[in-house]
Amino acid sequence: xxxxxxxxxxxxxxxxxxxxxxxxxxxxxxxxxxxxxxxxxxxxxxxxxxxxxxxxxxxxxxxxxxxxxxxxxxxxxxxxxxxxxxxxxxxxxxxxxxxxxxxxxxxxxxxxxxxxxxxxxxxxxxxxxxxxxxxxxxxxxxxxxxxxxxxxxxxxxxxxxxxxxxxxxxxxxxxxxxxxxxxxxxxxxxxxxxxxxxxxxxxxxxxxxxxxxxxxxxxxxx
Ligand SMILES: [Zn+2]
Numbered sequence: 001x002x003x004x005x006x007x008x009x010x011x012x013x014x015x016x017x018x019x020x021x022x023x024x025x026x027x028x029x030x031x032x033x034x035x036x037x038x039x040x041x042x043x044x045x046x047x048x049x050x051x052x053x054x055x056x057x058x059x060x061x062x063x064x065x066x067x068x069x070x071x072x073x074x075x076x077x078x079x080x081x082x083x084x085x086x087x088x089x090x091x092x093x094x095x096x097x098x099x100x101x102x103x104x105x106x107x108x109x110x111x112x113x114x115x116x117x118x119x120x121x122x123x124x125x126x127x128x129x130x131x132x133x134x135x136x137x138x139x140x141x142x143x144x145x146x147x148x149x150x151x152x153x154x155x156x157x158x159x160x161x162x163x164x165x166x167x168x169x170x171x172x173x174x175x176x177x178x179x180x181x182x183x184x185x186x187x188x189x190x191x192x193x194x195x196x197x198x199x200x201x202x203x204x205x206x207x208x209x210x211x212x213x214x215x216x217x218x219x220x221x222x
Contacts, residue, residue, distance in 0.1 A: 024134025
């Protein structure tokens with residue numbers, strides 16, 4: 001058993017706890033939570049924080065003195081008291097399995113049996129999923145191949161379901177989540193020994209770099 005090393009950011013976990021993530025991003029976080037006790041704890045703490053704030057901000061539910069006490073505590077110590085920095089803890093990785101949430105959307109648990117569609121980018125196949133909000137898709141990067149260099153129009157959350165990839169951000173393996181802001185430009189390259197399959201949720205389309213990539217973007221459909 002090895003470790004999950006890359007997690008959603010604290011801001012992402014808090015947004016998930018508050019129910020304010022678009023469905024495409026919430027799906028990726030939900031899949032990661034199945035395998036990551038550390039982030040489940042973070043979400044629980046965020047929910048408790050939210051519930052505490054609701055109580056504190058409701059004049060009928062709490063005396064003003066108690067309310068001020070809660071608010072003062074939040075003011076002094078912020079959310080950091082509730083959400084701990086990610087630590088390197090031993091957690092179980094998915095053994096090539098499909099997360100339960102995703103199984104519900106796919107209606108099956110065999111990634112190889114899915115109707116993968118070729119894209120114009122060499123070595124890149126995809127399946128566009130419909131989660132009702134935002135853009136979510138499965139990406140399959142052939143072993144040893146690179147995705148086109150791209151950044152993002154908004155937030156992107158990517159969870160590795162099988163294999164692994166490397167980019168300028170780091171090395172990502174099964175269960176890891178890349179939580180990237182729109183300013184991050186990267187070019188994931190799949191490990192050489194097997195295809196890398198990822199679940200990618202976005203709240204805005206990818207932005208490819210270079211005239212050729214921009215030209216093919218509408219054709220690739222990404
Ligand atoms: Zn995690």
